[in-house]
Amino acid sequence: MKVLLTALNSKFVHSNLAVRYLKAFTKDLEYDCKIREFSINDREEHILKEIIKEEADVVAISTYIWNVEMATRLANLIKAVNPEIEIVYGGPEVSYDSRSFLKDHVGDYIIEGEGEKTYREFIEYKLGVNEIEYIKGLHYKRDGVVFSNETRPLMTFEDVLFPYEEDEDLNNKIVYFESSRGCPFSCSYCLSSTSHGVRFHSIDRVLKELQYFIDKKVRLVKFVDRTFNCNHKFSMAIWEFLIKADTKTQFHFEISADILKQEEIDLLRNAPEGRFQFEVGVQTTNDDVLRNINRFVNFSDIKEKVIELMSIKNIKQHLDLIAGLPGEDYESFKKSFNDVYSIKPEEIQLGFLKLLKGSSMREDADKYGMKYSPYPPYEILKTNKISYEELLKLKTVEEMVDKYYNSQKFNFIIQYFEGKFEKPFDFYYSLGTFFENQGYFNRNIGNSEYYKVFLDFNKVVLGESNTYLKEIIRFNYLIYNKKRGLPEFLRSDMEKEEEKIIKEKLKEQYSFKEYYLEKFKINIEKYIQNGEILEENTYYLFNDTANYIGI
Structure with missing residues (x-):
């Protein structure tokens, strides 16, 4: 018997943890098991061809909000090509x-909830070892009738086997890892709230x-632990190990900043720059709204710890906000955005x-007048506090924040x-509105156009001269883009003779095969330090590693 464990990942670089767990948990059983990973960006015809080529008796599909529609379409196609192939669904969706x-x-089985033990017993059933009606956590269809077995209790987490194989090629992949299951909190929008308690692997096992x-x-x-730092001793041991490790691997954690202890922050000061990334779920800075979603924390506590982490300048922080929460109106969300923006994390x-x-x-949707899409990913459309039109405005801001x-x-x-608008939100909304009015959201624009937009925005919306702004944009452009062949709208007025004289003075120090020379009409250093615009010719060298040198 052959089973094909199928993953439809949201991006090519992602790896699927669930199917690996299932294969590992049954590696001692006598059956042919293979994993095939695809992306939802792949053509369905290609995925279908590859699945059928495997000649599997059973195709198991890991389903989530981002792939369930493709999964069910593929199931229809698989059955159309070969009705004898059995389909098993699993996953949160x-x-x-x-x-x-x-x-x-279309399909024959569903594995409900935590899948390792249920999947193992299902394989044993297919091998003739046990009876289907005794497999907890399994739903199955016979002649169009659905039968449901007893619910399976949560398993001992230590029983789960390490899902990655020794010879596995993980190059250029984002790899997911789980050191604990469950969450100590009960946020009402999260599926982790449906089960209580946290189960941990042993520290020795995790380090290995x-x-x-x-x-x-x-x-x-990427650690998929819902609140990695909920156990002080556990998080300290893992962070200490990774800080001391001789590696360039980066590690991403979802943390609750408000419960960080001083001892943990002191330890994190020793982390090599770039070793850790933290994702912090703020969601809203409105304490009343936080209580509506069963998050009993104050934003001031989160802010204090995030700012302290930022001060050590070695950990990239990603702060999350959620629009459409119960009790939060448009003005409240704007305040939440401005509050988070004031911290200046690396990502929002x-x-x-x-x-x-x-x-x-979902059960409380009527209480708050929530209307949401009945189709995955079930996104909010409006509430009794925020309209559909206001949510569209927030999506405009989201686009600008993400891009810029x-x-x-x-x-x-x-x-x-930033200094030209009363609040940061106002700037991003104004820029996004300009984008929309110019039709940029409806077409692909080139890299240089993302810079030119600012000149047009400044002239059309603010009615100001671009003389100084052009200098700042050119400087910013040269840090991150090809140094030669500047777009026409960014070229400076440096004369050839002026350039020749400067290069002659510097030729003993710098190779102009590696460095590009550029002139600016303002004192760039003063602008970077405090935003001051001072008319003064300055010169900088740029190389291909995003470095610049004032001369």
């Missing part, structure tokens, strides 16, 4: 309405498994509430505009 999902869709990624020279390991993510199957938030702020490649340009 089928675990909270398993009976109705199986009744309404992390060494595997270090030895493999994996680029990025504006997400939109998704009313997931199984979440208590989060890339960290336009910082000096953004600095110029």
Whole structure:
């Protein structure tokens, strides 16, 4: 018997943890098991061809909000080509309405919830070892009738086997890792709130498994633990190990900043720059709204710890906000955005509430006048506090923040505009509105156009001269782009003779095969330090490693 474990990842660089867990948990059983990973950006015809080529008896598909529609279409196509192939669904998107999902869709089985033990017993059933009706956590279809077995209790987490194989090629992949399951909090929009408590692997086991990624020279390991730092002793031991490790691998953690202890922050000061990335779920800075979603924390506590982490300048922080939460109106969200922006983390993510199957938030939707899409990913459309039109405005801001702020490649340009608006939100909304009015959202624009937009925006919206702004944009452009062949709208007025004289003076110090010389009409250093615009010719050298030298 052959089983094909199929993953439809959201991006090519992602790796699927769930299918690896299932294969590892059954590696001692006598059956042929293979993993095939695809992306939702692949053509369905290609995925279907590859699945059929495997000649599997059973195709198991890991389903999530981002792939369930493709998964069900593929199931239809697989059955059309070969009705004898059995389809098994698993994952969060089928675990909270398993009976109705199986009744309404092509397929033969659903594994509900935590899947390792259920999948193992299912394989044993296919091998003739046990009876199907005794497999906890399994739903199955017979002659169009759906049968549901007893619910499976949560397993002992230490029983789960390490999902990655020794010879596995993880080059250029984002690798996911789980050192604990569950969450100590009960946020009503999150599926982690449906089960209580946190189960941990032993520290010795975690350190051994992390060494595997270090030895493999994996680029990025993302911990999927819902609140990594909920156990002080556990997080300290892992961070200390990774700080001392001789590696260039980066590690990403979802943390709750407010519960960080001083001892942890002191330890993190020793981390090599870039070793750790932290994702901090702020969601909103409105304490009343936080209570509405069962998050009993104050933003002031989060802010204090995030700022202290920023002061050590070695950890990249990504702060999340969620629009559409119960009780939060447009003005409240604007304040939340401005509050978070004032911290100046490396990234700000504006997400939109998704009313997931199984979440208590979905059950409370009527209480808050929530209307949401009935189709994955079940995104909020409006509430009794925020309209659909206002959410569209926030999406405009999201686009601008993601493109310009989060890339960290336009910082000096953004600095110029921040002082021209009362609040940061006003700038990003105004820029986004300009984008929309110019039709930029409806077509692809080139890299240089993303810079030119600022000149047009400054002239049309603010009615100001571009004389100084052009100098700042050119400087910012040269840090992150090809040094030669500047776009026409950014070229300076440096004369050939002037350039020749300067290069002659510097030829003993710098190779002009490696460095590019440029002239500016303002004192760039003063602008960077305090935003001051001072007319003064300055000269800089740029190389291909995003470095610049004032001369």
